[in-house]
Amino acid sequence: MLExxxxxxxxxxxxxxxxxxxxxxxxxxxxxxxxxxxxxDFTGGTIIExxxxxxxxxxxxxxxxxxxxxxxxxxxxxxxxxxxxxxRDVMIRTVDLEESERKAVMxxxxxxxxxxxxxxxxxxxxxxxTELLLNxxxxxxxxxxxxxxxxxxxxxxxxxxAAVLALIHDVLIVLAxxxxxxxxxxxxxxxxxxxxxxxxxxxxxxxxxRIRENLKLHFRRGGDVIxxxxxxxxxxxxxxxxxxxTVLFTTFALYWFGGDxxxxxxxxxxxxxxxxxxxxxxxxxxxxxxxxxxxxxxxxAKRAAEQPKKxxxxxxEAEDEDNAEAVHEAHKPKKNAKKPVTEKPVYKxxxxxxxxxxxxxxxxxxxxxxxx
Amino acid sequence: xxxxxxxxxxxCVAAIVGLFCAFVSPLxxxxxxxxxLQGGTHxxxxxxxxxxxxxxxxxxxxxxxxxxxxxxxxxxxxxMIQRQGERRIIIELPGIKDPDKAIAVIGKTAMLEFKDEEGxxxxxxxxxxxxxxxxxxxxQHLVSLDFSDEGGKKFAELTTKNVGxxxxxxxxxxxxxxxxxxxxxxxGKAVITGQRSLEExxxxxxxxxxxxxxxxxxxxxxxxxxxxxxxxSKDKSEFAFTIGIGAVLVFMLLFYRLSGLIADISLMAxxxxxxxxxxxxxATLTLPGVAGIILSVGMAVDANVxxxxxxxxxxxxxxxxxxxxxxxxxxxxxTIFDSNLTTIIxxxxxxxFGTGSIRGFAITLGLGVVxxxxxxxxxxxxxxxxxxxxxxxxxxxxxxxxxRENGTxxxxxx
Numbered sequence: 001m002l003e004x005x006x007x008x009x010x011x012x013x014x015x016x017x018x019x020x021x022x023x024x025x026x027x028x029x030x031x032x033x034x035x036x037x038x039x040x041d042f043t044g045g046t047i048i049e050x051x052x053x054x055x056x057x058x059x060x061x062x063x064x065x066x067x068x069x070x071x072x073x074x075x076x077x078x079x080x081x082x083x084x085x086x087x088r089d090v091m092i093r094t095v096d097l098e099e100s101e102r103k104a105v106m107x108x109x110x111x112x113x114x115x116x117x118x119x120x121x122x123x124x125x126x127x128x129x130t131e132l133l134l135n136x137x138x139x140x141x142x143x144x145x146x147x148x149x150x151x152x153x154x155x156x157x158x159x160x161x162a163a164v165l166a167l168i169h170d171v172l173i174v175l176a177x178x179x180x181x182x183x184x185x186x187x188x189x190x191x192x193x194x195x196x197x198x199x200x201x202x203x204x205x206x207x208x209x210r211i212r213e214n215l216k217l218h219f220r221r222g223g224d225v226i227x228x229x230x231x232x233x234x235x236x237x238x239x240x241x242x243x244x245x246t247v248l249f250t251t252f253a254l255y256w257f258g259g260d261x262x263x264x265x266x267x268x269x270x271x272x273x274x275x276x277x278x279x280x281x282x283x284x285x286x287x288x289x290x291x292x293x294x295x296x297x298x299x300x301a302k303r304a305a306e307q308p309k310k311x312x313x314x315x316x317e318a319e320d321e322d323n324a325e326a327v328h329e330a331h332k333p334k335k336n337a338k339k340p341v342t343e344k345p346v347y348k349x350x351x352x353x354x355x356x357x358x359x360x361x362x363x364x365x366x367x368x369x370x371x372x
Numbered sequence: 373x374x375x376x377x378x379x380x381x382x383x384c385v386a387a388i389v390g391l392f393c394a395f396v397s398p399l400x401x402x403x404x405x406x407x408x409l410q411g412g413t414h415x416x417x418x419x420x421x422x423x424x425x426x427x428x429x430x431x432x433x434x435x436x437x438x439x440x441x442x443x444x445x446x447x448x449x450x451x452m453i454q455r456q457g458e459r460r461i462i463i464e465l466p467g468i469k470d471p472d473k474a475i476a477v478i479g480k481t482a483m484l485e486f487k488d489e490e491g492x493x494x495x496x497x498x499x500x501x502x503x504x505x506x507x508x509x510x511x512q513h514l515v516s517l518d519f520s521d522e523g524g525k526k527f528a529e530l531t532t533k534n535v536g537x538x539x540x541x542x543x544x545x546x547x548x549x550x551x552x553x554x555x556x557x558x559x560g561k562a563v564i565t566g567q568r569s570l571e572e573x574x575x576x577x578x579x580x581x582x583x584x585x586x587x588x589x590x591x592x593x594x595x596x597x598x599x600x601x602x603x604x605s606k607d608k609s610e611f612a613f614t615i616g617i618g619a620v621l622v623f624m625l626l627f628y629r630l631s632g633l634i635a636d637i638s639l640m641a642x643x644x645x646x647x648x649x650x651x652x653x654x655a656t657l658t659l660p661g662v663a664g665i666i667l668s669v670g671m672a673v674d675a676n677v678x679x680x681x682x683x684x685x686x687x688x689x690x691x692x693x694x695x696x697x698x699x700x701x702x703x704x705x706x707t708i709f710d711s712n713l714t715t716i717i718x719x720x721x722x723x724x725f726g727t728g729s730i731r732g733f734a735i736t737l738g739l740g741v742v743x744x745x746x747x748x749x750x751x752x753x754x755x756x757x758x759x760x761x762x763x764x765x766x767x768x769x770x771x772x773x774x775x776r777e778n779g780t781x782x783x784x785x786x
Contacts, residue, residue, distance in 0.1 A: 051600065099475065119601040121471075125418075125592035136722075136730055143721035147714050154710055163714075188660045191733045194722060195664065198715045198737055199671065205711035206678065213703070239674075239681045242627065246620045246677075247670035253616035254663055259608035261408070261601075262663050269667065 010229040013286035020169060020283060027176020036179055039186035040124045042133065046097040048106065049120040055086040056113045064108050068101065070094050078260060089119070096123060136190040140197065147201060155212055158291040163204045166284035170200045173275040174268055181267075188265045196272030199247065203240065203280040210236050211288065225296065229289040233281055244277040378762035381755060385637050392640040399647045404450075405466075406658030407595070409609075411602035412466035415478055416593035419459040425496055427459050431586040434498075436461055438585060442477050461589075471596045479591045484580065485542045486530065494530045496586070499523025503580035505573035506563070513567035515577050524560025532556040543579055609662045616666050617643070620673055628680050628772035630765060631756065635676035638752040642672050645743045653735070661736055668740035675712075675748030679704040679756070684773040693768065697760050701753055712745045 009016070040047055058075050065073050073094040077087035097105070102123070110116065144164050151160035171193060178185055210232040219228055251273060255266040407414050419427045419435060436455055443451045443463060452464040468474055484497035502518040519527050530539060531553050540550045541564075551564050567573035621639065624632035646665060650657065683700030691699060719738035723731055759765060768774070 049601070099472075099479070103472065117600055118596070118598045120595075120597050122595040123593065124595075125590075132730070135726055139722050139725040139730070142725060143718040146717050146721060150714060150717055190730065191660050191664070194718070194730075194733065195667065195737065198718050198741075201714045201718065202671070202674070202711045205714055206674075206707055209707040209710055235685070236681075239677050242623075242677045242681075243671075243674045246623055246673045247667065249619040249623065250616035250666050250670035253612045253619065254666055257608060257612040257615055258663065259605055261605055262609075262659055265660060265663060269663075 007234055008226075008230055009233055009282060010226045010286045010289045013282075013290065016282035016286060020173070020279075023176055024169070024172045027172060027179060030179040031175060034179055034182070036175075037182045037184045039184045040093065040122060041187040042130060042185065044096045044124050045093060046095070046102060046124075047091065047093050047120065047122045048102070048118075049089070049091045050106075050109070050116040051089050051119055052114055052116045053088075054114050055088050056090060057086045059085075060113060061090055061092065061109070064112050065092070065094075065105070067108060068105055070105070096125065099123075132187050132190060136194070140194065143197070151205070151208070155208060158288055158295070159208050159212075162284045162287040162291060163201060163208065165287055166204055166279040167197050167200055169279045169283050170196055170272055170275045173279075174272045177271045178268065183264050183267060186264070188262070189268055192265050192268035192272065195269060196276055199273055200276030200279060203243070203276055204284045206239065207233060207236050207280055207285050208288065211285065225289050225292045229285050233285055237281075240277060240281060244273060247273050375762065375764065377758050378764045381758040381762065384755060384758075385633075388637050388641050392644055396640075396643060396647070399644065399651065400657075403647065403651050403655065403657045405606075406656045406661070407464055407466060407602075408597050408659045409602050409606050409657065409662070410466055411597050411599035412464065413468050413471040413474055414593075414595040415463040415465070415475060415591060416456075417461045417463070417478070417589050418592045420588045420590055422588050425498060425587045427587050431498065432459060432461070434586050435589055439463060439478065442480070443474075446474055446477060460592075467599070471594075475591065475594055484585070486527070487540045487542060488530060488534055489537050489539070495519075495523055495526050498586040499526055500580065503577045505567075505570060505577040507570055507573075512565055513570050513573040514563045514565045515567065515573050515580065517562045517564065517580070519560045519562070521560070524558075527560070527562065528556060528558040531562075532558075541580070548576065548579060605659055609659065609666070613662070613666050617669050620669055624673060624676070630759065630770045631676075631680050631683075631772035634752055634755045634759065635673060635680070637755065638676060638747045639669060639672060641751055642744050642747040643669065645747065646740060649739050649743065650736070655732065655735060658732065661732060664733060664736045664740070668736070668744065672740065672744030672747070675704075675708045675745055676752050678707055679748065679752060680772050682707075683756075683771075687768060687773045693766070693771065694760050696773075697756055701749075701756075705749060708745060708748065712741050715741045 058077060061075050062071060062073075065071055065075070073092050076091040076093075077085075078089045078091060102121070106118075144167060147167075148157070148160035148164050151163055174193060174196060177183075178189070211229060214228055214232050214235075248270070251266055251269045254262060255270060258266055417435070417439070419432060421427050425431065432455060436453065439461055440453050443453060443465070446465070446468075448465055448468060450466055452462075452466075454462045454464075456462050463478060465471075465474055484500060485493045486495035486499075487493050499520055500517060500523060501520050504516050504518075506514050506516050508514060534553045535556060536553065538550045538552055541548045549564055551566070564576070567576065617639070621636045624635045624639075626632070628635060643665075646668070655661075679701055681700075682704040683696050686696035686700045686703075687693065689696075716738055719734045719741065722734035723738065726734055760771070765771065
């Protein structure tokens with residue numbers, strides 16, 4: 001395993017935070033100004049989708065709608081169209097129509113544009129979707145709270161916090177994508193978001209689990225958190241990539257071949273899974289390292305204040321010497337200014353130590369195995 | 373050399389592949405399909421409070437009962453009528469030919485009222501228990517009314533005050549009949565005479581009975597999917613499923629060779645188990661549900677990938693193949709457990725607090741995670757151990773790991 005100097009994800013965390021913020025902040029801006037394209041599940045309204053025997057044009061459909069003062073209806077052509085202007089499949093979305101009104105419109109269609117097959121018709125009062133959304137929102141918030149509790153119990157609180165922040169990150173990215181593209185949000189979008197949350201937490205925990213293992217096996221107090229997180233990400237990288245690849249295979253299959261009805265649903269999943277994989281590596285783990293570092297700094301500062309001349313193991317001394325030049329970086333609480341230089345945690349990657357441990361591992365384990 | 377183990381493994385593999393090929397499609401099609409797949413109409417009703425008739429549990433149970441009757445009159449196979457929340461009823465009518473008529477029948481938001489000559493409403497549908505057509509000894513056709521206790525009292529009061537005058541029975545504001553009150557009726561039972569035929573009496577009785585919605589009910593949502601679109605969605609999902617799962621199978625085979633094959637076998641078993649579980653739970657498969665299943669295949673691989681990666685790592689450290697497999701599995705187990713448990717927590721919360729489609733989704737998600745974890749830690753593990761244990765395959769490359777320079781000697785000692 002060659003962990004080279006270039007593999008330093010956590011050390012460059014500000015870049016990743018920045019990249020995410022560059023999507024999320026314009027996203028939030030877009031959500032506020034442009035909003036979302038809500039489907040009739042949320043706005044209420046009527047959708048009629050029909051397949052005519054012969055191709056029809058948008059204009060002629062609009063003329064029929066105009067008779068009923070519904071000229072502002074959304075009209076969309078789809079299916080195998082003979083030209084850009086005409087197609088057999090037509091989808092009309094209007095305000096919530098009464099049964100009688102809808103029947104009248106459809107009768108006129110038949111009269112003016114020829115016979116058709118009814119593909120789908122939906123009529124929704126305005127309250128349904130909002131309720132669904134609120135329910136889902138509460139359920140999601142509660143599940144996040146429980147995830148923090150569980151992860152705090154099995155790991156530590158900082159892991160839980162980082163994991164949930166990464167989930168919020170993913171949800172914001174997907175919402176931003178839907179606001180940018182103005183793709184339609186309907187009730188299946190809620191299910192998509194929940195799947196993404198499920199995937200992303202799973203992905204994050206796998207890396208955290210490795211960090212936890214490494215903490216137990218190879219970590220001494222005051223050691224390099226950044227290097228540890230980097231190593232853990234590196235060790236799980238193949239798995240992260242393979243898993244996201246297989247998941248994306250199936251999602252792409254859905255997106256391309258699954259038909260129009262699930263297109264927006266699978267688009268949400270595509271964006272969400274990519275973001276979920278990205279956030280596990282580039283957001284959650286660095287966030288954990290940041291939190292952990294803050295805590296270590298605080299502790300170190302406390303120790304330094306209480307007993308400035310504490311005993312030090314030779315290991316720690318050696319390590320500190322190794323990295324004597326790489327000490328200056330941000331994120332250090334001001335309290336630490338008084339701390340002795342030798343005790344400052346190291347923020348830059350630790351090429352030498354990392355390589356050393358990697359090489360040492362097989363050497364250590366080999367003799368044990370050969371005894372067998 | 374334990375060739376027997378290897379033979380067992382081959383039998384196991386062949387059995388699962390055989391079962392998969394034979395049953396995956398019939399099993400998938402035997403699960404009840406949602407309206408978006410088989411076509412049909414979905415109607416949501418909501419009761420509304422009015423000063424005369426506030427919504428309560430009893431009233432909703434009666435509405436449910438009346439809706440069942442109305443829907444049964446339509447003569448459909450497998451209609452579904454369900455209460456949702458405090459004041460909603462969901463009606464699903466699969467494969468219906470004439471959705472407009474069905475909506476009209478269901479949507480008779482009929483409210484029954486008994487009024488005096490001044491137009492005051494004295495009784496409503498809640499007060500009427502039953503109405504039946506009858507023919508008496510003089511061969512007169514009539515409709516007998518049976519009131520509830522409360523209704524009987526109200527009716528007694530109404531008739532006492534209005535002897536010799538007319539009272540009106542209205543359905544949705546339309547006068548059904550306006551009989552003359554001959555005498556005070558205090559027994560909680562009454563008859564309406566003067567029907568021309570038994571059929572007319574029968575129709576009035578039905579209207580009174582089924583029209584006796586105790587509260588005002590509105591249709592707040594209707595969705596109809598035509599059979600063409602339903603079939604189209606089914607075909608497309610099936611194709612997407614084939615492509616998606618095919619890609620995953622090939623990927624695993626390419627990257628993990630024989631181990632990948634074992635993961636593929638587990639995956640097939642997983643799909644079968646998931647479908648069987650859905651069938652057993654009598655779940656309804658909707659389009660997002662199918663999408664969920666397709667996706668879960670991609671996710672189910674994860675547990676296998678975790679095991680293999682840990683195996684590779686252990687092997688690289690210098691363990692024997694068998695030791696690597698054992699240790700790799702042990703280490704992967706905690707990871708699989710913790711990562712899946714968080715997802716299960718999320719699914720459980722959604723199930724407990726979500727409604728309708730969210731709930732269905734939570735079941736699929738939760739089941740998917742549990743079953744994929746199950747197949748990975750039992751079946752994959754079992755087959756991998758047999759494969760390594762049989763000692764037929766000693767090439768680490770075939771098992772998905774990279775051969776180490778001094779690797780072979782260690783292997784042979786296993």
